[in-house]
Amino acid sequence: MATAEQTFVIVGAGLAGAKAAEALRTGGFDGRIVLIGDETDRPYDRPPLSKAYLQGTTEREKIYLHPAGWYTDHDIELRVGTPVTALDRTEHEVVIDGVERLGYDKVLLTTGSSPRRLQVPGADLGGVHYLRRVTDCETMKAAFAAADRVVIVGAGWIGLETAAAARAAGCAVTVVGRSKLPLLAVLGAEVAETYAALHRDHGVELRLNSGVREIVGEDNRATGIRLTDGTVVEADAIVVGVGIVPNTALAETAGLAVDNGIVVDEHLATTDPDVFAAGDVANTFYPLLGTHLRLEHWSAALNQGPVAAENMIGRVTAYDQVPYFFSDQYDSGMEYSGYVPHGSYDSVVFRGDVAAGEFIAFWMQDGRVLAGMNVNTWGVTDAIDALVRSGERVDPAKLADPDELLRYLADRVPGGAR
Template identity: 60%
Template sequence: MPVDNAFVIVGAGLAGAKAAQTLREEGFDGPLVLLGEETEHPYERPPLSKGYLLGKDGRDTVYVHPPQWYTDHKVDLRLGTAVTAVDRAAHEVTLADGSRIGYAKLLLTTGSSPRRLPVPGAALDGVHYLRRLADSDRIKEAFTSASRVAVIGAGWIGLETAAAARAAGAEVTVLEAAELPLLRVLGREVAQVFADLHTEHGVDLRCGVQVAEITGADGRASGVLLADGSRVDADAVIVGIGITPDTGFAEAAGLEIDNGIRVDARLRSSDPDIHAAGDVANAFHPLLGKHIRVEHWANALNQPQTAAKAMLGQDVTYDRVPYFFTDQYDLGMEYTGHVEPDGYDRVVFRGPTGTREFIAFWLSGGRVLAGMNVNVWDVTDPIRALVTSGRQIDPAELADPDVPLTDLL
């Protein structure tokens, strides 16, 4: 049903919920519709592979707002509602049931979906992907009975679920195609820290391997067959080989797509009445001078605030430095900045990596591109300032723990 002045948000995750919150806080009092394909109220995803999966955090801690919040703020939250098309000329979105909703401004926060493993047996019961709350519930349940768990992919999801499986008492084998876990993200110097972390906690980490098949019996996975003919027995298999932005109907609507929905620094797409934020948005970053698509929690938390303000006509740009974090065993880490693979010329360490209490800095031409603090806290602000300053920093001072980071600014 067309509504001339309605703001419509497609995607009821963290990004969608935060956009709705910002619109109300900024004074928008018109019709506001939030459409979510899932039946759960908007929730945050990091707990799904961290505290919630480990059983440390309750289910109620994952939700962005209490259910009553949406009613109190007159947000028309429609769960279990899939959008199938956008009619840009008519300014309408089409729902799976064939009904239509008109919009004045449209925000796409559709997120992403896990890449599927393209091998025989990948559809067997006992093969898990982690993206939704229900996925985390199934994996948590699997950990209660599985004595052997195989994890395919040594990215953040793979390593965090491996740590959770070890905490549950399972034998864990991690299978990774690259030479080291997180190699593309962290580079060889720092990736080795995470390789050592998991092997020291009893994980059978196998790098440089290719998965040929998921084996099974009676419709259920029983192991993983590798290309070299070796086999890994497993009662549960977790696949974490990356995610793909959900751009289907955006592409069909003729929006510019390039590794996600391509948007400017105001998070505006090639259609001025359509914005995008979160995992699905490939946004121009003023500091970096190029488009980047960031798949982390902080982006889904902060980017929609800029998008919402831009939808209201405010002169805003999104220039926050990317940030993400992880918790694995006794290692807590925060990463601030952005480095492309092979986009740096040296890594400077402040503190010994062996104690897992250090800061790593990625540099190019003497400029700090990113910093990662491992079990060292309250330093993200100065690290962010070093990244945004664009100044050349003396590597010796950067490595010296007796020189406060604030003195380098």
């Protein structure tokens, strides 16, 4: 078990790292905690950066996870603007900015991820934006305020949420995506079509089945994109949202197992018993699903950090959450619970009014609920979670029937009651 003489170092001061530090203190660890981040801001929530904060409907102070004095009050050494450049597992030290060496008994890597860069001519021109940090959000917010025309490259969650923000700012918006529908790989055609309709209904032009050949510009500033068919789409600002890449350099150079992220077990432990990882960077084993997943979702960072903390203290705890994420676009809010490997479902059951944008979609395989997504329909995530967790067959007709209480169905499924 952990003792007061021990030092726990958390590398990465985002949601996973901050929640791990909080859990260490609330869990009774009274040793030294050092939380190190390379951003100059104290830990904050990232979802508002593509939603409310980007649209200016919430103030900056509300994105932070804790008040400014919270870390000092809880005897947590928060070091911001401080890059960790190496992990020396032999000496049990992290190297800070290539010079300072800080010893640890346990270390947690919550180094997150970075935006995938567009690899085309002109990608380094001014006016091309990526969204990951609060400083990116500030720059993008100003760009939307000044722009008439915005092009979004990428039709995933970040692309669609930033498109909604640009429309809220009064910009004409074009979204460019490689697939025939936005979010096709995540949601499948049946549900992806609802997001295509949502954005078209809000005046967004969708240029799908298309890619970017180059970014065109003049005077070192982007003025538009040239699509693979040769068409030029003019823009005053360009947002690139084509995925993220886990920040695994520390782990790789330290000799830890890395495969689409830092490989960890259900206890968030790496191949080194004194090194843990959580959040975007962690390729985690999910006992419920029987597979490793690296999930780039807020809920993974929120919940994995505290589980890692428990295991660092010595309380063996498995991370056994049903994957969850949410999105807000225009007046449409959704929550998604479960996991559907690409192409693995055999049917989608809809419940509610799809045309009105108030419904639940269930992805099914052999009569079992793999995942459920509730759109503008609230108070049902626990029931969906229970249906997914049970792994039992459910009558699709009852799932689709709004007169059947979803909570009752979940409780009636063997293994589904919570």
